Amino acid sequence: MLARTDLRGRTPSTAELRAALPRGGVDVDAVLHQVRPVVDAVRERGAAAALDFSEQFDGVRPAQIRVPQAELDRALAELDPAVRAALEVAIERTRKVHADQRRKDTTTQVVPGGTVTERWVPVDRVGLYVPGGNAVYPSSVVMNVVPAQAAGVRSLVVASPPQAEFGGLPHPTILAAAALLGVDEVWAVGGGQAVALLTYGGTDTDGAELAPVDLITGPGNIYVTAAKRLCRGLVGIDAEAGPTEIAILADHTADAVHVAADMISQAEHDVMAASVLVTTSIELADAVDTALAAQLEITKHKERVTAALSGTQSGTVLVSDVEAGLRVVNAYAAEHLEIQTENATAVAAKVTSAGAVFVGPWAPVSLGDYCAGSNHVLPTAGCARHSSGLSVQTFLRGIHVVDYSESALKEVSGHVITLSNAEDLPAHGEAVRLRFEALR
Structure with missing residues (x-):
């Protein structure tokens, strides 16, 4: 049922991966x-x-x-x-x-008499x-x-x-x-x-x-x-959120019924939702297709789910080994990434780009949607490469508070003046010099 991209025996570049992988999206x-x-x-x-x-x-x-x-x-x-x-x-x-x-809040003493405090203000x-x-x-x-x-x-x-x-x-x-x-x-x-x-x-x-x-x-x-x-x-x-997405990195140990159920759970959000399986096992890929067909017959939102799974944003990616699969999922940077492999904890530790990572067969994305304790407002459309999900930090602003004594400023004044002249902004230096020298 799912479209397939076969990357076995290949080592595509990051740019090639981003172009080849299934990806949904909206044209804002x-x-x-x-x-x-x-x-x-x-x-x-x-x-x-x-x-x-x-x-x-x-x-x-x-x-x-x-x-x-x-x-x-x-x-x-x-x-x-x-x-x-x-x-x-x-x-x-x-x-x-x-x-x-x-x-x-943290305060750093830069020099005696000179501190910088970072205050976190909501x-x-x-x-x-x-x-x-x-x-x-x-x-x-x-x-x-x-x-x-x-x-x-x-x-x-x-x-x-x-x-x-x-x-x-x-x-x-x-x-x-x-x-x-x-x-x-x-x-x-x-x-x-x-x-x-x-x-x-x-x-x-x-x-x-x-x-x-x-x-x-x-x-x-x-x-x-x-x-x-x-x-x-x-x-x-917080972000320009796109359609929801799940990627699942799985090997031969994964349960096809679980994988199919998790893909359907994301696909029921929207016809533009993305469900992507990255696997080392063609046998698992075949079994997932079979499980999807069976589960679709009993899912409530069959038409919506079918549209999402058959869209260009969803599919199966075949890879040679788990390391190759990690390169794929890190390039994809999924909103939700499940790891259903041997040694799932160790594999998950190598993930560098994902909104949230769900480790092993007992941590499905739907747990994170509701009761894991994690946040489900997460970056989509590959934005997990550079952005985080919603957190306490989203609602805080860092304010630097600079507190220098006269002696601490005097000690560094020459460097400030030198750098201001190097940038052709001499008034910056004058603002320091005039604190210690009478105006000529």
């Missing part, structure tokens, strides 16, 4: 012309424009942008107890992992986007809110699309998850208009302020991504 540039008027309208008319676009795109016009506290409380009270218990486990484990990520106000669409994502509320709270962010607002089915409110499970985390500000707005409103702020229908944010995080569709690109600079963003 192609929709910028559609999203720019949305952003411009929200900048000019604020919440009124956002509500107009909600009516146009979501088929419902909320009574107001901000969800009343009573609706948050009601959603939590009516939440299925089993879902609540599962969310509480996810929150507990995610908090445990992210609490250990908080950086501490972003003041953050907008956390939680998508609607094919699925409901309370887990994304957890993954965005927990690290922001661990960083000490003062003000959080969750934005999620209004749902006609629920009277213009976001999905009640999203509201319940926010309430469970102690978030009391949720906006019923989605798409590019949500990003724009988070960026520029506005006035709600009841006259209340919708304060702009400093940073926007969270996944979304191509229109959300385009709006992030247009607003970047006015606000910070």
